[in-house]
Amino acid sequence: MATYPEMKNRAVAITGAAAGIGEVAARSFYQQGAHVYLLDIDQAGIEKIATELGERAHPIQVDITNPESVSETFKAIDRAGNGLDVFINCAGGYQKLLNVENMDLEEWDKTISLNLRAVFLCCQAAIPRLKKSKAGRIINVTSISGRTVHATSSPAYGSAKAGVTQLTRFLAYELGQYGITANTIAPLTTLTPRVAALRTPEDVAKIASQVPLGRLAVEDDHVSAMLYLASDGAAFVTGVALDTNGGRVML
Numbered sequence: 125m126a127t128y129p130e131m132k133n134r135a136v137a138i139t140g141a142a143a144g145i146g147e148v149a150a151r152s153f154y155q156q157g158a159h160v161y162l163l164d165i166d167q168a169g170i171e172k173i174a175t176e177l178g179e180r181a182h183p184i185q186v187d188i189t190n191p192e193s194v195s196e197t198f199k200a201i202d203r204a205g206n207g208l209d210v211f212i213n214c215a216g217g218y219q220k221l222l223n224v225e226n227m228d229l230e231e232w233d234k235t236i237s238l239n240l241r242a243v244f245l246c247c248q249a250a251i252p253r254l255k256k257s258k259a260g261r262i263i264n265v266t267s268i269s270g271r272t273v274h275a276t277s278s279p280a281y282g283s284a285k286a287g288v289t290q291l292t293r294f295l296a297y298e299l300g301q302y303g304i305t306a307n308t309i310a311p312l313t314t315l316t317p318r319v320a321a322l323r324t325p326e327d328v329a330k331i332a333s334q335v336p337l338g339r340l341a342v343e344d345d346h347v348s349a350m351l352y353l354a355s356d357g358a359a360f361v362t363g364v365a366l367d368t369n370g371g372r373v374m375l
């Protein structure tokens with residue numbers, strides 16, 4: 125992993141930091157010397173990781189679908205006194221794989237709430253804090269499901285992720301005047317512990333065969349892109365959707 129000395133003592137908040145891509149992001153930004161706010165609904169998970177990491181790791185329990193909980197979380201970030209330089213919306217996902225015709229409204233609303241409304245809530249709260257940073261960054265994690273259509277994804281999830289891509293362009297447009305960038309990364313199926321447990325070797329081989337680079341993603345594929353987008357070298361990159369999906373988006 126590349127090193128970014130400018131990340132030392134910057135303040136980075138990451139939702140979904142208790143597991144998967146968000147956890148690896150939290151550990152990696154910590155290794156770069158940042159203060160890391162681990163935001164997740166899974167309190168035990170973030171506390172365990174923060175204890176392993178050390179004193180620059182700050183676990184804060186949040187339900188990102190709940191506006192009061194989001195508001196309290198940002199007050200806790202303020203109280204910690206390190207400011208806020210980078211906000212990464214990584215929490216997301218969906219429960220049921222249903223097509224449009226069979227989609228129940230509850231699943232639609234829950235999926236839009238977690239994957240789009242929550243990103244809006246967190247970005248809105250982050251903006252006044254990021255304006256005080258000299259290198260403000262928003263990084264939103266979407267999915268190849270929001271970039272192209274394929275049979276094994278949820279229409280609600282794909283629609284929410286596509287919405288995040290467009291929300292991010294608005295953020296880039298509105299916040300450029302403050303030197304704040306806003307970008308997305310769009311992962312492919314990633315061999316996180318959760319996904320690895322769900323997929324058979326045959327599933328993995330089939331997905332890999334549809335990827336120009338011939339494999340599924342690993343967490344570091346996305347985290348290295350996050351580190352770059354957070355870095356000073358990416359200060360003039362904004363409104364971009366970075367396809368960390370091995371070229372699968374082209375097909």
Ligand SMILES: NC(=O)c1ccc[n+]([C@@H]2O[C@H](COP(=O)([O-])OP(=O)(O)OC[C@H]3O[C@@H](n4cnc5c(N)ncnc54)[C@H](O)[C@@H]3O)[C@@H](O)[C@H]2O)c1
Pocket residue numbers: 139140141142143144145146163164165166169186187188189213214215216217238265266267268310311312313314315316318319
């Ligand atoms: N893993 C993949 O294959 C894959 C592929 C494409 C996109 N993505 C996207 O990448 C991101 C991370 O995915 P992952 O698979 O690494 O995640 P994961 O499912 O392993 O972890 C998600 C984390 O979010 C937390 N969370 C869930 N609901 C929350 C809420 N309401 N408030 C706060 N925290 C909450 C969970 O507790 C968990 O720690 C997601 O946005 C996902 O849509 C993942």
